[in-house]
Each structure stands twice: as structure tokens, then as C-alpha cells.
Amino acid sequence: MFERLLPNLRLNSVYDLDIEALASRGIKGIITDLDNTLVGAKEPHATPRLIEWLDKLHKHGFKIVIVSNNNNVRVSRFADPLGIPYVPLARKPSNKAFRRAFEILGLREDQTAVIGDQMMTDVLGGNRLGLYTILVLPIAPKDEGVMTRVNRLMERIALRSLRKKGLWYEEEAK
Numbered sequence: 001m002f003e004r005l006l007p008n009l010r011l012n013s014v015y016d017l018d019i020e021a022l023a024s025r026g027i028k029g030i031i032t033d034l035d036n037t038l039v040g041a042k043e044p045h046a047t048p049r050l051i052e053w054l055d056k057l058h059k060h061g062f063k064i065v066i067v068s069n070n071n072n073v074r075v076s077r078f079a080d081p082l083g084i085p086y087v088p089l090a091r092k093p094s095n096k097a098f099r100r101a102f103e104i105l106g107l108r109e110d111q112t113a114v115i116g117d118q119m120m121t122d123v124l125g126g127n128r129l130g131l132y133t134i135l136v137l138p139i140a141p142k143d144e145g146v147m148t149r150v151n152r153l154m155e156r157i158a159l160r161s162l163r164k165k166g167l168w169y170e171e172e173a174k
Contacts, residue, residue, distance in 0.1 A: 002158040004127050005119040006167060007135035014038065014115060014136055015053055019060050022113060027132055029105040030057065031098065033116035034068040034075060034086075036148075040140030046082055054082065065101045067092065067114075069121060069147075092116075093125030119158065120151040 011017060014037065035041040038050055046054070057064060066086040068075045075088040085104045090097030098114070105112065113132040116122020117139070126133040138144070144152070162168035 002161050003167065005123055005155070005158050006127075006162065007119070007123045007133040009132075009134045011134060011136050013139070015049070016136075017115070017134065019057065019062070022132075023060060023062075025132060026111060027113045028061065029063040029065070029107040029112045031065055031067050031101045031105075031112060031114040031126070031131070033092075033114075033118070033122050034066050034078060035070055036117045036138035036140060036144065037115060037122070037136055038066075039078070041143040041145070041148075042140065044077055046078065051082070054084070063105045063107065065104045067097050067101050092121035093128060095125070095129060098125055098129055098131070118148065118151055119155045 014032070032038060039045075039047060054064065064084055066075060066079050066084055067090045068086065068088055069090050069092055070088060072088040075086045079086040087097045087100050087104070092098075102109065102112065109130045113134055114122055114126035115134045115136060116126075117136050119135060123133045123135055141152075159168055
């Protein structure tokens with residue numbers, strides 16, 4: 001039951017992503033979450049390090065779209081200065097926002113990876129559509145909203161089950 005919450009890859013942060021390895025898998029586009037994936041949930045703008053990382057992705061030919069459950073004001077204030085398209089109010093793990101992201105990217109599911117900090121939204125949504133899913137540790141867990149905290153509780157329950165089945169090991173995160 002909880003196997004659909006297992007990501008293909010676990011990393012400490014987006015900065016640990018091996019871009020060349022991702023490209024070698026045939027991935028050409030990245031759907032990324034915003035809050036606690038790219039920046040902390042209360043951080044309004046991209047950090048210089050994040051801007052450099054995004055530039056590196058673009059130089060390697062990756063297309064990027066932000067898919068966030070947050071509102072349009074929050075997501076647009078972050079994404080517009082960077083020139084990154086976005087889908088706000090996504091209601092992840094619903095398929096609709098992911099399908100909209102495919103339209104924006106002009107790519108198929110097998111050419112797309114999703115990066116996020118939540119198993120219940122980002123990983124589940126990506127896995128349901130057959131995307132290459134990448135789970136990162138949340139940047140600022142103390143800044144998370146109520147619904148995210150509920151999701152984290154459900155994640156802890158799922159992780160207990162996955163550990164008992166031998167499907168989740170703490171040392172796997174890089």
C-alpha cells in the first residue's frame with residue numbers, strides 16, 4: 001500500500017542532484033515543488049545558490065516548471081522574476097496539475113522528473129503518472145503549514161511500514 005510513496009531517488013537537497021545522470025536517463029524536464037524544496041516556505045525569493053543551480057539546469061537543456069499547492073501570489077512572486085512557468089493551487093497529488101505541467105514543458109511522462117520534499121504530494125503524484133521521482137529533505141520544517149504537518153504525520157506512519165518491509169533505509173539519503 002505505501003510502496004507508491006517510495007521515490008526513485010532520495011537526496012538531501014536539490015544541489016545534490018547529479019544532472020548528468022538525470023540526463024542519461026532520458027529526462028529532459030523537471031517538475032519541482034517550491035516550498036521547502038527550492039527555498040524555505042517563508043523565503044519569498046530564490047537564493048543566489050538556487051539561481052546558479054537553475055542556470056546550470058538550463059545550460060544542460062532541462063526545462064523546468066514549478067508545481068505548488070501554494071497560492072498564485074506566493075508562487076508568482078517567486079517564479080516570475082526567474083522566468084519559470086508555474087502551476088499554483090495544484091492540489092497535489094492530483095493528476096491535473098502534473099498534466100498541465102507536461103503541456104507547459106512539451107514533454108512526456110517518461111521524459112520528466114519530479115522533485116519535492118513530501119511523499120504524500122510530490123512523490124505520490126509523480127509515481128501515479130510514472131515520473132522519475134526525487135525526494136529531498138525539507139529546507140525549513142519549522143515553517144510548514146498545518147496541512148503539511150498532517151502530511152508529515154502520515155509520512156511517519158508510512159515510513160514505519162516501509163521500514164518493517166525492508167523498503168526504507170535511513171542511510172540511503174545522500
